[in-house]
Amino acid sequence: MSLVALIPARGGSKGVPRKNLALCGGRSLLDWTAEAALHSGVIDRAILSTDDDEIAEAGRALGLDVPFLRPADLAGDAALMLGVLQHCLAELRRAGATIEAIVLLQPTSPFRRAHHVCESVARFRETKAQTLVSVVRVPHRYVPEGQMREKEGRLFPYFGGGIGRVTRQDKERLYARNGPAVLIVRSSVLDAGLLYGDVIVGYEMDELSSFDIDTPEELRLADHLLRTGYVR
Numbered sequence: 001m002s003l004v005a006l007i008p009a010r011g012g013s014k015g016v017p018r019k020n021l022a023l024c025g026g027r028s029l030l031d032w033t034a035e036a037a038l039h040s041g042v043i044d045r046a047i048l049s050t051d052d053d054e055i056a057e058a059g060r061a062l063g064l065d066v067p068f069l070r071p072a073d074l075a076g077d078a079a080l081m082l083g084v085l086q087h088c089l090a091e092l093r094r095a096g097a098t099i100e101a102i103v104l105l106q107p108t109s110p111f112r113r114a115h116h117v118c119e120s121v122a123r124f125r126e127t128k129a130q131t132l133v134s135v136v137r138v139p140h141r142y143v144p145e146g147q148m149r150e151k152e153g154r155l156f157p158y159f160g161g162g163i164g165r166v167t168r169q170d171k172e173r174l175y176a177r178n179g180p181a182v183l184i185v186r187s188s189v190l191d192a193g194l195l196y197g198d199v200i201v202g203y204e205m206d207e208l209s210s211f212d213i214d215t216p217e218e219l220r221l222a223d224h225l226l227r228t229g230y231v232r
Contacts, residue, residue: 025226
C-alpha cells in the first residue's frame with residue numbers, strides 16, 4: 001500500500017490571482033511544496049491536482065505527477081477539499097493503485113519543509129492515527145479564559161469567572177490547525193465521507209513554519225522573509 005502526497009492547486013484563486021504560481025523568494029508557491037514532498041523521503045508518489053493546463057505543466061517540470069485534471073465542479077470557490085481528495089483516490093484506484101493514505105500539502109504553506117512531512121508521516125504511523133493534522137499552539141492571550149465580550153460599552157469575561165484570575169502558566173494548552181500545512185487521511189476515512197476519523201493526532205509546528213498565505217500582504221511578507229534569509 002502506498003502513501004501519496006496530493007498538492008491541490010486550482011487555477012481560479014481569488015484573494016491572490018494565480019496564487020499557486022506566484023513567486024515567493026524567487027520560486028513559485030507550487031515549487032516550495034513540491035520540494036517538501038519530493039525531498040521528504042517518505043512519499044511514494046507526489047501528485048498535483050489542478051484544473052489548469054499552465055499549472056499542470058509547471059507541476060510536471062517540478063517532478064510532480066499529473067495523471068488527471070481536476071473536473072470543474074471540484075475547482076470552484078465552493079468546492080470542498082474532501083471532494084478533491086476523494087476524486088484523487090478514485091482516479092488512482094481506477095488505475096490499479098492501492099492507497100494507504102493521502103498526505104495533503106497545500107501550496108499556501110511555503111515555510112513547510114521536507115522534514116515536517118517526514119516527521120508527520122512518522123507520527124501518523126507510530127500512533128496508528130486515522131487522521132493527522134498539523135497544528136500551531138494558540139497564544140495564551142487567545143485561549144477562552146482570556147476572552148471578553150462588550151456590552152453597553154463595558155467588557156465582561158466571555159466565559160464568566162473573572163478577568164485576570166488565571167495565570168498564563170495555568171491556562172490550558174490549546175492548538176489550532178495551521179492551514180493545515182500537513183493533513184494525512186487514511187483511505188478508509190475518505191471512503192466513509194470524512195476528513196477526520198475517530199483517532200485524530202496533531203503534529204505541532206512553530207508559528208513561523210505555520211505561515212499560511214491567503215492575501216497579497218501575506219505573500220509579500222513571506223517573500224521578504226525568504227529573500228532576506230530570515231526563513232531558509
